[in-house]
Amino acid sequence: MISSLSKTVxxxxxxxxxxxxxxxxxxxxxxxxxxxxxxxxxxxELAERYNExxxxxxxxxxxxxxxxxxxxxxxxxxxxxxxxFLPLTVGGGIRTVDDISQILRxxxxxVSINTSAVQDPGLISRGAEHFGxxxxxxxxxxxxxYESSPDSTPVLLxxxxxxxxxxVIYGGSKPTRIDxxxxxxxxxxxxxxxxxxxxxxxxxxxxxxxxxxxxxxxDHVGIPVIASGGVGTFSHFYDGFVNGRADACLAASxxxxxxxxxxxVKEYLAGRGIPVRL
Amino acid sequence: MIIIIDxxxxxxxxxxxxxxxxxxxxxxxxxxxxxxxxxxLILPGVGSFDQGAYNLKEFKLIDILNKQVxxxxxxxxxxxxxxxxxTKQSEEGSLGGLGWFDAITIKFRFxxxxxxxxxxxxxxxxxxxxxNLLFDNITKESMFYFVHSYHVICNDHTDILSTxxxxxxxxxxxxxxxxxxxxxxxxxxxKYGMKLLENFSRI
Numbered sequence: 001m002i003s004s005l006s007k008t009v010x011x012x013x014x015x016x017x018x019x020x021x022x023x024x025x026x027x028x029x030x031x032x033x034x035x036x037x038x039x040x041x042x043x044x045e046l047a048e049r050y051n052e053x054x055x056x057x058x059x060x061x062x063x064x065x066x067x068x069x070x071x072x073x074x075x076x077x078x079x080x081x082x083x084x085f086l087p088l089t090v091g092g093g094i095r096t097v098d099d100i101s102q103i104l105r106x107x108x109x110x111v112s113i114n115t116s117a118v119q120d121p122g123l124i125s126r127g128a129e130h131f132g133x134x135x136x137x138x139x140x141x142x143x144x145x146y147e148s149s150p151d152s153t154p155v156l157l158x159x160x161x162x163x164x165x166x167x168v169i170y171g172g173s174k175p176t177r178i179d180x181x182x183x184x185x186x187x188x189x190x191x192x193x194x195x196x197x198x199x200x201x202x203x204x205x206x207x208x209x210x211x212x213x214x215x216x217x218x219d220h221v222g223i224p225v226i227a228s229g230g231v232g233t234f235s236h237f238y239d240g241f242v243n244g245r246a247d248a249c250l251a252a253s254x255x256x257x258x259x260x261x262x263x264x265v266k267e268y269l270a271g272r273g274i275p276v277r278l
Numbered sequence: 279m280i281i282i283i284d285x286x287x288x289x290x291x292x293x294x295x296x297x298x299x300x301x302x303x304x305x306x307x308x309x310x311x312x313x314x315x316x317x318x319l320i321l322p323g324v325g326s327f328d329q330g331a332y333n334l335k336e337f338k339l340i341d342i343l344n345k346q347v348x349x350x351x352x353x354x355x356x357x358x359x360x361x362x363x364x365t366k367q368s369e370e371g372s373l374g375g376l377g378w379f380d381a382i383t384i385k386f387r388f389x390x391x392x393x394x395x396x397x398x399x400x401x402x403x404x405x406x407x408x409x410n411l412l413f414d415n416i417t418k419e420s421m422f423y424f425v426h427s428y429h430v431i432c433n434d435h436t437d438i439l440s441t442x443x444x445x446x447x448x449x450x451x452x453x454x455x456x457x458x459x460x461x462x463x464x465x466x467x468x469k470y471g472m473k474l475l476e477n478f479s480r481i
Contacts, residue, residue: 013400013444014421051468056401082295085468087423107291109425109466132325134397134425193397193425224395247395277401277421 014275015241016056016248017262018226019255021046023062023092026072028256044079050255051084053262056277058084059112059196059250062092063171074106081107089137091196095120100127104135112196114139115169118176118183121190128191136194137226138187141172142180142213143200153181155216165199165213172200180213181220188221195221196250198229206232206254214244226250234260234268241274280304280479281316283343285333287359288324293465296472302479313342318478319352322465323359327383327428328371330359343376351456353481355412358426361452361459370428378457380433381449388445397427404440404450404462412439412451412458414477420470422462424450429461 022029027041047058060080062073070093080088090103091112100111117124117138127136145152145166152164165180184195197217199210209227218225227246231237231254240249254260266276280297282290284306297304305312313319321343323330334340346352356364363375368383375383388394401421406413429448432438439458442450451460458478464471 013394013398013402013424016400078291081289081292085292085296085466085471087425087466104289105291107289109289109292133427134324134399194399222396224397224399245393247400 013247014056014277015246015269016226017054017237017265017276018057018059018089018248018250019047019050019055019262020059020061020228020250020252021256022252023060023073023076024064025069026064026076029063043076044083047080047084047088050262051086054266054278055086055262056248057087057089059089059091060108061112062090064093074102077103077106077108091137091139096123097126097130100131100136104131110135110137110193112137112139114141117187118167118169118178121186124187124190124192128193133191133193136192137196138184138192138194139196139198140180140183140187141168141198141200142166143168143172143175145175149177149179151182152179153216155181155212157212165216168200172203181216184217184221188223192223194224194226196226196228200229202230203228205230208232208236209240209244209246209249211239211244214240214246218245218247224248232259234265237265237269238272238274241269279312279316280318280320281312282306282320282322283313283339283360284308285323285330285337285339287330287333288322290322293320293322293357296465296475297479300472300476300479302476308337308339310338310342313339313346316346316352318481319343319346319354320478321354321356321360321363323357323363325359326370327359327362327368327375328373330363331371331373331375334363334376340376347457348378353456353478354458355478356457356459357465358461358463361461362428362430364452364457364459365430368428379430379437379452379454379459381430381437381452383428383430385428386445386448392445394445397425398444399425401467402442402444402462404442405447406440407438408436408453410439410453410458411481412453412474412477415473416470416477420473421467422450422460422464422470422474423466424462426461430459
């Protein structure tokens with residue numbers, strides 16, 4: 001029916017750049033270069049700055065250990081929702097549908113679940129059923145495993161060797177023997193709206209994303225994949241989109257420490273033909 | 279006063295905050311008395327079609343909506359699922375919509391070679407197909423935030439207000455008289471979203 005309209009193809013969807021803030025007790029954990037901020041530890045003020053730079057979404061990752069302190073994140077979400085007017089994802093310590101509901105009601109648009117999704121995959125389905133697939137992001141931390149495992153999916157690495165990728169939980173400290181590609185597929189089948197993929201191989205290295213697993217998972221699922229872990233420079237974002245076939249790239253320290261701004265990254269990408277919102 | 283319709287779905291706070299920032303009087307409500315006094319209505323919605331259709335019925339809002347929107351011609355803006363509920367039905371469920379448009383809601387279907395992800399999630403432009411005050415000072419460079427797996431198809435092309443390309447041109451907004459629906463989320467679309475809501479408040 002639409003075909004009779006004049007065909008105007010502007011572009012396929014723009015690629016997203018997503019800054020991530022780690023929060024503890026409602027404060028930004030990692031250092032920030034925004035010295036002119038009144039309160040550099042305030043996540044809302046920092047998020048607003050990213051907002052002005054053209055961030056497409058913002059992620060708050062709550063690493064508060066104790067359950068008693070978790071009220072702080074709710075307060076932060078409420079304040080952020082008052083001001084940001086762009087999509088906000090919140091992750092960390094979410095274990096139940098009630099937790100999800102609390103975070104969404106405070107004003108977040110999506111929740112990111114990681115360890116609790118592995119331990120209770122039904123949480124993905126229940127969350128999607130209650131709140132819609134679009135607000136359930138399944139975050140997964142993965143690492144290479146070179147041991148043979150009959151049920152795993154082999155992934156070809158740049159040096160020509162193969163391995164499989166294992167899901168690790170509890171902030172990357174506990175291996176699960178779960179095949180990352182199969183887990184991503186299961187998360188999709190259970191109703192996840194997005195996969196947030198962090199490779200332990202590259203996280204913190206500033207050598208670029210782990211392209212092998214990013215591309216493998218992006219090719220295996222029909223939902224958007226956010227690449228995370230390892231960005232050090234502009235071209236790493238380009239690689240993530242072009243070679244990793246990611247739909248979005250997430251980064252933390254490269255933005256916090258002022259190595260580049262969101263706007264600079266987007267201008268660079270636009271210059272290399274990647275559709276972005278400027 | 280704009281009434282943001284609370285029918286138990288989605289995050290209504292950001293919509294209210296944006297209207298507050300625009301100094302537009304607004305209130306979240308499911309109270310029929312408020313509907314009767316409203317100058318305008320907004321039907322937001324994040325979630326599944328059947329849940330939305332079911333909740334509209336459960337909250338006993340269908341009669342009052344028909345009265346205010348169809349009989350009294352009060353302007354209404356449907357957002358995302360809210361727009362889809364203006365259609366007759368959806369592939370997402372079995373319950374009927376409000377049926378205000380000769381339109382239905384279907385799932386995105388792509389040639390697998392296109393390798394496009396569903397949901398359609400992220401920022402995109404709109405291709406405006408007819409004049410409406412809603413798009414005052416909105417251009418083809420203005421980007422809006424989308425997140426959806428289903429979209430509307432109109433049997434009457436004159437209802438199409440804008441299209442957006444994702445694999446193919448789909449209907450990203452509709453209008454007929456006092457009824458407007460947008461598939462994207464103005465409340466998440468930063469400055470252009472704010473402009474659009476400001477325009478709606480002036481209609």
